[in-house]
Amino acid sequence: MTDYIAVENLSDEMAKDELTYLAELLNKANSAYHGIDSPIMTDAEFDFLKKRNLEIELKFPQYKKPDSPTEKIGYLPSETFSKIKHSKKMFSLANGFENNDLYDFDDQVRRFLNFRVSEPLEYTVEPKIDGLSLSLRYEKGELVFAATRGDGTTGENVTENAFMISDIPKTLPTKTDVLEVRGEVYMEHKDFENLNTYHDSLGKKVFANPRNAAAGSLRQLDATVTAERPLKFLAYAWGELTEPLDATQFGAIKKLKNLGFKTSSHTKLCKSIDEALSHYEELSKIRSELGYDIDGIVYKVDSLDLQSRLGYRSTTPRWAIAHKFPAEYSWTQLLAIDIQVGRTGALSPVARLKPVTVGGVVISNATLHNQDYIAGRDNSGKKIRSGNDIRLNDWVEVYRAGDVIPKISNVDLTKRLKDSEAYQFPSVCPECGAEVVRDDGDAVIRCIDDLNCPAQAIEKLKHFVSRKAFDIEGLGGKQIEFFFADEALSIKEPADIFTLEPRDRNNLTKLKDRHGFGRKSATNLFDAIEKKKTIEFSRLLFSLGIRHVGENVSKLLARHFLTWSKFIHIISLAQNSDSQEYFDLGAIDGIGTTVVSSLLSAFKPGKRRDRIEKLADQLNILDEILPDSNDNFLSGKTLVFTGTLEQMSRSEAKSLAENLGAKVSGSVSAKTDLVIAGSGAGSKIKKAEELGVETLDETEWLSLIGK
Ligand code: IVH
Numbered sequence: 001m002t003d004y005i006a007v008e009n010l011s012d013e014m015a016k017d018e019l020t021y022l023a024e025l026l027n028k029a030n031s032a033y034h035g036i037d038s039p040i041m042t043d044a045e046f047d048f049l050k051k052r053n054l055e056i057e058l059k060f061p062q063y064k065k066p067d068s069p070t071e072k073i074g075y076l077p078s079e080t081f082s083k084i085k086h087s088k089k090m091f092s093l094a095n096g097f098e099n100n101d102l103y104d105f106d107d108q109v110r111r112f113l114n115f116r117v118s119e120p121l122e123y124t125v126e127p128k129i130d131g132l133s134l135s136l137r138y139e140k141g142e143l144v145f146a147a148t149r150g151d152g153t154t155g156e157n158v159t160e161n162a163f164m165i166s167d168i169p170k171t172l173p174t175k176t177d178v179l180e181v182r183g184e185v186y187m188e189h190k191d192f193e194n195l196n197t198y199h200d201s202l203g204k205k206v207f208a209n210p211r212n213a214a215a216g217s218l219r220q221l222d223a224t225v226t227a228e229r230p231l232k233f234l235a236y237a238w239g240e241l242t243e244p245l246d247a248t249q250f251g252a253i254k255k256l257k258n259l260g261f262k263t264s265s266h267t268k269l270c271k272s273i274d275e276a277l278s279h280y281e282e283l284s285k286i287r288s289e290l291g292y293d294i295d296g297i298v299y300k301v302d303s304l305d306l307q308s309r310l311g312y313r314s315t316t317p318r319w320a321i322a323h324k325f326p327a328e329y330s331w332t333q334l335l336a337i338d339i340q341v342g343r344t345g346a347l348s349p350v351a352r353l354k355p356v357t358v359g360g361v362v363i364s365n366a367t368l369h370n371q372d373y374i375a376g377r378d379n380s381g382k383k384i385r386s387g388n389d390i391r392l393n394d395w396v397e398v399y400r401a402g403d404v405i406p407k408i409s410n411v412d413l414t415k416r417l418k419d420s421e422a423y424q425f426p427s428v429c430p431e432c433g434a435e436v437v438r439d440d441g442d443a444v445i446r447c448i449d450d451l452n453c454p455a456q457a458i459e460k461l462k463h464f465v466s467r468k469a470f471d472i473e474g475l476g477g478k479q480i481e482f483f484f485a486d487e488a489l490s491i492k493e494p495a496d497i498f499t500l501e502p503r504d505r506n507n508l509t510k511l512k513d514r515h516g517f518g519r520k521s522a523t524n525l526f527d528a529i530e531k532k533k534t535i536e537f538s539r540l541l542f543s544l545g546i547r548h549v550g551e552n553v554s555k556l557l558a559r560h561f562l563t564w565s566k567f568i569h570i571i572s573l574a575q576n577s578d579s580q581e582y583f584d585l586g587a588i589d590g591i592g593t594t595v596v597s598s599l600l601s602a603f604k605p606g607k608r609r610d611r612i613e614k615l616a617d618q619l620n621i622l623d624e625i626l627p628d629s630n631d632n633f634l635s636g637k638t639l640v641f642t643g644t645l646e647q648m649s650r651s652e653a654k655s656l657a658e659n660l661g662a663k664v665s666g667s668v669s670a671k672t673d674l675v676i677a678g679s680g681a682g683s684k685i686k687k688a689e690e691l692g693v694e695t696l697d698e699t700e701w702l703s704l705i706g707k
Helices: 012-034 043-059 099-113 189-201 210-218 223-228 249-257 275-289 303-308 371-375 455-464 478-485 500-506 520-530 537-543 550-561 566-574 580-587 593-602 605-616 650-659 683-691 698-704
Strands: 084-085 123-129 134-137 142-148 154-156 178-186 234-240 269-272 294-301 321-323 326-343 345-360 361-367 395-400 407-410 436-438 445-448 535-536 621-622 639-642 663-665 674-677 695-696
Touching: 012 043, 012 154, 043 223, 099 275, 099 294, 099 321, 099 650, 123 234, 123 249, 134 210, 134 234, 142 154, 178 210, 189 210, 210 249, 234 249, 234 345, 249 303, 269 275, 275 294, 294 303, 303 436, 345 371, 345 395, 345 445, 345 605, 361 407, 407 455, 500 520, 535 537, 537 550, 537 566, 537 621, 537 695, 550 566, 566 580, 566 593, 580 593, 593 605, 639 650, 639 683, 650 663, 674 683, 674 698, 683 695
Parallel strands: 535 621, 639 663, 639 674, 674 695
Antiparallel strands: 084 154, 123 269, 123 294, 134 142, 134 178, 178 234, 294 321, 326 345, 326 395, 345 361, 395 407, 436 445
């Protein structure tokens, strides 16, 4: 693409000329694209020029042309954002609420690192901004793309939108190959209020809080809308880097500031956890004067070397924690109790409340958990709310702690109506009328008719198409509801998704001609479904929504069996509880009796099993591939650590081994591949010798992993 002069360096005359030129060119390109001519530029060029045109218009509004492409070109934005896989995963943060949680955090870090209490451990302490995180990738100093966090692994491509945020530098004073900067997109209180007032005056939707406003403004398919929204960006982390930023968190943030990013002026380097807690107190006091929402304070181990030793759990770093502010409370009235029936048949009571503001957010629903909770008892039968039950029309106190769904903390008995009666939990499923049961030791009441209950079927289908499951583009919750209710082209069970296109071909009225669909979206949907006919074994298993078989268990089972057909074969044999297969299933590391019985009932011959097989027949199920054994040379191996290690804590050793693909177990058995013995190791070594399992001492272990 041609080199363009940076917009801030354009003179008035140059801006005026370029706007004239761009209007003509883009309008021509648009007619060529939509008309009979063949396109005169690529989509990427078109998007680039349209963005440049808008940037000039924003800087020189006086020269905006009456035939401005911004106003006139009705080119259709794509229906969804494209996806970007993060080169380094975007993690979330563990939460702490009370001082003790933070002392525990400091303890855990020290234990992991084998640090004594007297050893200094510094923290960078900074506000936790309540917005949405964004990853910005710069190559040779140029912003090349921006992605939202998404599920941490894959985010949405919001590059065009990021270009519209003035806090985000488009070029950096460095030519380093790759620099990914991460931070929070947020909206200040005053801007949020102005935006809502403006929206209200137009009769448009108002946002519940600044975070929703920021998210809604960034995730606009038409980036010109983002341009009009006053979004801010603060940098606090990074992803892939070809050159390290610094040796410390504090230094790295300073470096980002020098590169032109906004960073929080309330960031402080603290010498100890106590100093960090004092900074938390300081920031709590000025929280309301900041002009934007923060929902806690983040503590990060300052040394980047220690950060890398500490590493990550599945979704959170071990080297950081968010110290959340206490929950906020308000009183309101309970208008109704609705019962929702979930994917596994659980009946979940939801409180419908008279809308009330809690900590700046309007709340109209709260969870009531289960029958016991409404009656004033917790899971173990102990009293909650002094044993007071919750009744219709009661005045209740609601609170929000962090991101969690609002809860009810209290009932005002003085305001209770004289004729009120205890709430009667439904004795049949409110959705299908089937019998409900409560298993021993389970607080949840479930509808037993998993084969016919429409609510369970819809929720199962929604789970089936969700992001971590089949993730079918254009087939989300709304579409599932549409197809579930649709007579002409119904989806009642997962297998129906894959017969949608042939069934549509046989229908008189085609999907493309139906309300809400067009040729493009119908074709796109069929293509997206076709694409997902090829699916990984573990993903398929997770998608089935079997109770207790979540993402991790699915992965574990897939790694154990490797192929779907072997899995099905063994599950069939394991239906006989006297069989070796039944025994072997329960002996898989990480698979307990609850999972086994849930699996066996899901795959028991009969209607449930038939549905799964009908689905599997439509699919090309990929064998599970174990992680590359070159990178993970301990891949698939089972290790046992015993005795006291001198160089690192047991947790650090375990985490290193897991990063290299190993499984770490607590006891030595015939399945153990390697025992690492620290000083004072005893019975486990003896057992290893008896079983002929290889044993290494700590030095040998360290050299094996290249430390
Ligand atoms: S650090 C690997 N620092 O909070 C660590 N996160 O609840 C990644 N957030 O997803 C996060 N302010 O969106 C970090 N100063 C801060 C933050 C911050 C806000 C957000 C971020 C993250 C979420 C976790």
